[in-house]
Amino acid sequence: MKVKDNKKKSKDTVAGKTPVNRPLDDKTEDYRWLNIFDSTDIIIFFIATLSFLVFFQVRHFDFVNFDDSKYLTENTFVQKGLSFAAIKWAFSTSSSDYWQPLTWITHLLDCTIYGMSPGGHHITSLILHVLNTVLVFFVFEKITGMRNKAAIIAALFAVHPAHVESVAWVSERKDVLYAFFWFLSLLSYHYYVTSPSVKRYLIVLFFFSCSLMSKPMAITFPLIVILLDVWPFGRLNKGNVVRLILEKIPLFFFSAASSIYTFYAQKAVGTLAPVDMVSIGARFKNAFISYLSYIYIAFVPINLAAIYPFSFNLSTTKAVLSLALMLIVSAFAVFTLFGYKSFKPKPYVFTGWFWFVITLLPVIGLVQVGPQAMADRYTYIPYIGIFIILVMMWPDNFFENKIKKYAMYSLTMTVILVLSLLSYRQTGYWKNTITLFDHAVLVTKDNFIAHNSLGASLAQAGRFDESLPHLREAIILNPIFFEAYINLGNVLFTLKKTQDAANIYKKAIELNPKSAMAYNGYGVAVLNSDDNDNSFKEALEAFKQALIIDPNFMPARMNLEIAIKEQGPRH
Structure with missing residues (x-):
């Protein structure tokens, strides 16, 4: 493949150096509509x-x-x-x-x-x-x-x-x-x-x-x-x-x-999603649709959010149409290298388009890392191509x-x-965590990650009653979202709804049996919900299991020692 070049040899060529071929001569700056400065x-x-x-x-x-x-x-x-x-x-x-x-x-x-x-x-x-x-x-x-x-x-x-x-x-x-x-x-x-x-x-x-x-x-x-x-x-x-x-x-x-x-x-x-969790087909559909979404945001940069969660229900038709459009634009970009009749070569289209496509490849989702489908931060260098x-x-x-x-x-x-x-x-919107995810919930649909993060942030600020609806909404939107169960259990326990908290922690354990945090939360909730011997033994077993999973998890170790020593409820 050759790109036509009708320029005369530069001084660098005469000196034996590799010439830098510029699409326009510096004299083209004589048109002064762009001479702002x-x-x-x-x-x-x-x-x-x-x-x-x-x-x-x-x-x-x-x-x-x-x-x-x-x-x-x-x-x-x-x-x-x-x-x-x-x-x-x-x-x-x-x-x-x-x-x-x-x-x-x-x-x-x-x-x-x-x-x-x-x-x-x-x-x-x-x-x-x-x-x-x-x-x-x-x-x-x-x-x-x-x-x-x-x-x-x-x-x-x-x-x-x-x-x-x-x-x-x-x-x-x-x-x-x-x-x-x-x-x-x-x-x-x-x-x-x-x-x-x-x-x-x-x-x-x-x-x-x-x-x-x-x-x-x-x-x-x-x-x-x-x-x-x-x-x-x-x-x-x-x-x-x-x-x-x-x-x-x-x-x-x-x-x-x-x-x-x-x-x-x-x-x-553990940030790399296995194929049995996110199928190859789902990854490709997300990639094709994300490319079109990035192009849309380039020209209509509104309703941006800190997180766009990955969806498993993407339209196959939309993905195919996105791929078709990408292929058409890519073919046109290659065509601009050569031109045809009155259409002069425009190689900057080739470089700009494939700059955008290539620089997004590592984060387009073919190798799925994290829960996001796409992210604004990924455009920092790719948008230069556009x-x-x-x-x-x-x-x-x-x-x-x-x-x-x-x-x-x-x-x-x-x-x-x-x-x-x-x-x-x-x-x-990046002023603090609450404003960040409050905006994300507002401008996106079914964003379980944003609801969970907003709920956790409100709880951290002591606004427990406000946090509950968001944490419950996160679970409704994604019933297997482990983090939302942990956060909801923490809030319910703080509000002294210990039996409800114990039930939520138990569900978290079912979702992630290797979570020391879930076992510790369950142990504390059970220990505070009832004073009978069975509850006490159940709590001790939960603390011990947490330490088997993570021997360095200090909250579980402290709760186990205190429970054994005092044989009573512990907050």
Whole structure:
């Protein structure tokens, strides 16, 4: 496959360097409808300030009870801050389903600087997002040579509402961090392409490895640089496909190693859904429908939620239609490489579309991890592919007419303003756990995870009567949702409905016989519901079973010792 290139040889070609093929010459910037700013410095100031203002409210936000406990609020080791022992731990820990040592180090550093004040942790994530926005501008300004189109791509990246989750959720530090090194990898690859050398390639490899050590979603990077070889670099013109693929072997090796480790790590901690739980057919249906949902959200970013639960009742017809549409668009993207008669080649459509498709592959659900069908945070880098198509498709000669020129100028600024306002509003929902899941319940249907999380958060805030309807609704929507039974049992026990709590804990044990927490809860509830000898013996057996399952589960050990010592009810 060859991409036509009618350009004259560049100075790099004369010097024996690999030329960087740009789809448009820098002179095309002479049409001034996009010349919003006078200099690169002003562009950087504008996009950085825009992204900062949209998200600056996070400085007042709390941690949320949604993985933040795993990373910070209940992680006593991380709370101790940065040290040599902590760095060693970050590179060796298996306390997460990812190998993400650099992400752990940023959390350790935040704890050293801010302690457990959540505002500081949020500001670190915001700073990384602002840096990412600037890097997006630099990447596309360098690889396309079109300053103002690069600025608009960066502005869309900065304020798209789907990116709120990556910025406003402290646990998603890994998202903004891996993207930071991803963009540095792309910049380094640009410099390598302009003048290939071992030194420059090693720099690419270094930043790519840092990206992988932040979040393994970076594994698609080798495929993305192959897309960039097609457009805008035009490196396939010489028919050197094999050499360009061989050139990426070290990158593919790093991706393969990261993928294998992540697969076994997630399997070990139980986040990887087995085939007998989520069938191959269900995974493919969810993947095809999710791709279309992501495209919809790209253009209509409203009613976004922290969690979209996986559904086992997806329409086969909808999945088939989604697949058909994906194949049609993919075929058209390939067609744009060559053109036909009056249709000129538009290789940026090929690169943009497959950028979007490929970067979503690790999280599209073919390997199902966790209870979600899709997630806003997964779009942080993939949406750039869509932005490329939208911005680059604007014809250069379309804006020679003064009225059309300023109409498009106004439209561009209006879109950015609307997205900024939507993002500002969406960011506000991440203020705390209650507002987050209250919104999720409001904008989604049959969201048992959101109901359970809202109920648990209300209970944690002491609003027990308000929490009960949500926990019961979670169980109605998903009768085998173990966590909801535990939370409901806890609330019922707190409300002194001990017999009801015992029944709920017993159901939890039936669903998960290996839960020390369920046995401990059942033991405490039974012990407090009746003082007869049978109840006492039943409670002792429950505590003992909890300790057989988890010998280090201290609540069960303490309850067993106290029950034996006092032979009476224990709260």
